[in-house]
Amino acid sequence: MLEVPVGTGILTMPVYETLPDADITCLDYSPDMMERAKRQAVKRGIQNVRFMQEDVGHLPFDDNSFNLVLSLNGFHAFPDKEAAYREIYRVLKPGGIFCGCFYVKGENKRTDWFIEKIYTPKGYFTPPYETAESLEERLKTMYKKAKIKAVEGMAAFRCRKSKTQISKNSKKATPPIGNGTAFLSFLS
Ligand SMILES: C[S@@+](CC[C@H](N)C(=O)[O-])C[C@H]1O[C@@H](n2cnc3c(N)ncnc32)[C@H](O)[C@@H]1O
Numbered sequence: 001m002l003e004v005p006v007g008t009g010i011l012t013m014p015v016y017e018t019l020p021d022a023d024i025t026c027l028d029y030s031p032d033m034m035e036r037a038k039r040q041a042v043k044r045g046i047q048n049v050r051f052m053q054e055d056v057g058h059l060p061f062d063d064n065s066f067n068l069v070l071s072l073n074g075f076h077a078f079p080d081k082e083a084a085y086r087e088i089y090r091v092l093k094p095g096g097i098f099c100g101c102f103y104v105k106g107e108n109k110r111t112d113w114f115i116e117k118i119y120t121p122k123g124y125f126t127p128p129y130e131t132a133e134s135l136e137e138r139l140k141t142m143y144k145k146a147k148i149k150a151v152e153g154m155a156a157f158r159c160r161k162s163k164t165q166i167s168k169n170s171k172k173a174t175p176p177i178g179n180g181t182a183f184l185s186f187l188s
Contacts, residue, residue, distance in 0.1 A: 001068035002066045005029065006034060009034075016041070027053075029054070030053075056087060094161055
């Protein structure tokens with residue numbers, strides 16, 4: 001599986017600790033964030049995770065490489081969301097699963113205000129932001145099966161790439177936020 005972006009690994013390292021037989025690649029643009037994830041991995045004795053500093057918009061993998069791509073709280077930060085959607089789709093194997101969570105606008109006024117007034121000006125989040133409806137439409141266009149659940153300003157999603165279909169990459173943009181812990185059961 002591929003996790004992008006791993007960030008500090010705060011959400012996933014405790015899970016990976018329980019998956020010693022999985023083949024896991026964690027990727028992030030920021031070496032500083034990933035350094036903290038690496039430290040967590042060492043502390044937990046995790047040996048089956050490799051870390052790569054790369055851009056989600058230019059993934060250094062062949063087409064159809066991964067059974068699963070996990071993206072928690074990343075799309076709100078990605079500067080080129082179209083490239084991120086495209087690349088994740090490309091590296092996913094036919095029948096593979098893309099799941100994760102991120103901020104969607106229009107679900108919670110306080111969250112929207114906070115994102116617009118604080119996080120966006122500070123550069124923590126990068127527009128344009130998806131709505132729950134636009135995300136659903138995008139994923140259902142690109143993937144064979146897509147399940148989306150929005151709770152307040154956070155959308156969790158799980159979709160499966162067709163085993164036969166050629167990519168129909170959507171032209172729309174997206175993004176995310178959040179605290180993914182509450183969504184891990186939904187995603188699994
Ligand atoms: C809010 S953090 C989320 C990290 C983690 N998944 C979590 O939930 O804690 C967003 C991460 O996206 C990474 N990021 C931003 N743009 C990126 C890009 N183009 N390619 C890869 N990672 C990127 C940042 O470095 C940051 O670590």
